[in-house]
Amino acid sequence: MFETRTLPPDLESVREEYAPGALVVDVARDFDTIPPEAAENLGLVVESLSPAAYPKEWLPDDAPQALRRYASSDFTIGMPEHGTVTWTDQTTPPVVLVKYRAKGTPTDFLDFLIAEALVQAGNDDVPEQFLPFFGAQYRELADAIPLGPSEVYQVAAALFDGWVGLQTRDEFASWEGRHDRLYDAWVDAGERLDDRLASLPRLVATDRLSFAEATEFACSAIKHERDLPAPFSALDTAAYLDHGATYAVQWAQKTFEQLADARDDISDAE
Template sequence: MFERRSLSGELAAIRAAHAPDVIILDVDSDFETLPPAAAEDLGLLVDALDPATYPAEWVPDDAPRPLRRYAGSAFTIGLPGDGTVTWTRQTDPPVVFCKARAEGTPDAFLDLLIAEALVQVGLDAPEAFLPFFADHYPDLDAAVPLDPASVYQIGAALYDGWLGLRTRPTFEAWAEEYPSLHDAWVDAGDRLRDRVAGLPGAVARGETEFPDATELACAAIKHGLDLPAPFAALDTAAYVDYGADYAVRWARKTFETLE
């Protein structure tokens, strides 16, 4: 199920700088949550497994099943929406996973995704939105008057935006030392620019639901794009400092305004 991926050039240098012990694995499936049975195979490739569990009270009773499973005692890596490349520190050493869908991803963009994961692993940051929000997740659920799946999507997006604020200075500094990765980062941002600029109109016309708009806007944060209201309020140092508490206050204020 797993095969080690070797790195060279700029990617090897990024790993050395940010996560020198990490293992990169190609996975032969497009998992959302890694099947528990795969843990046995994974255990053969790492020194130790350290499954994470989270308090049941962090997860509302009506939360999507994958989130409830993620918080439980079973060894669980990944959540729906994690994307082509994901990572975990529930292993020693940490692991970055490249899912099967990576085969259809342009090389430059895949390199960027792997580099981004390596930078994220090197941060002292939660590896998913549930431990990011922790006991604030029920507060987010209360602040967002939408269905549980939409709360999940908004929570995951807000975590992605917070991570983007943490990693953006690193990406911005790549121009000289890692020019190919920097070019890929700039190109990825340029591809989002028009969609982000058009968000207010798309939401107003009912073409884009608010959770999807939040997901797109938060994905743009790591590229330093200009965000429309109300998402511009997330691109601030205060969000880095106050994290989940700031995210919940933003959500509460945003939906009070929308109502």
């Protein structure tokens, strides 16, 4: 199921710089979450496995099953919010997994995604999933967001993605002149977001995009250092980088209070 991937020289250089020893493997089938019995096959290619587990008290009563499984002692690799490339540090050494769906991804962009995963895997401050980032504050976040559990999950994953982007984007920018192919892929992917970013408030206001979807899109743009519209621009700050989950919860509380006030104003005007 797992086959070691041969890396081009610039990607090999990124691995040596950020996550020396990390494995990069192709996965023979597509997945959101690899079944635990299949994930344990990683034990054949790594030195050791250390499945993560987190307190169930961190989770709201209506938390999605995927998050409950991740918090449990099951060896859980990959979550619904993870894209074409994911990584785990529940192994020694860390492993970057390239999903089967990557076969349709342009080479330069795919290699950037692998490079991004290597940068994250080599950063001791970045966990592989949002639950340890929020910890017990995930309940506070859920209380602040008047949406269903799946949308709360989506917003949480997006907010975490944005915070990670604040951690990593300076590294991507530094690749100009060193890893130009990967740098150009980072820039190109960011430029492709600009038109949609500008229209996010209108799309949400006209119910053509949910708030959770808009948050996901905006936060994905943070790692590309693009200009964000309000209220998402408040996430592209040093305060968020420094205060993490506490700031994210406060942002959610303030944002939804403002949305509620705006709806009240419209009702009063009518």
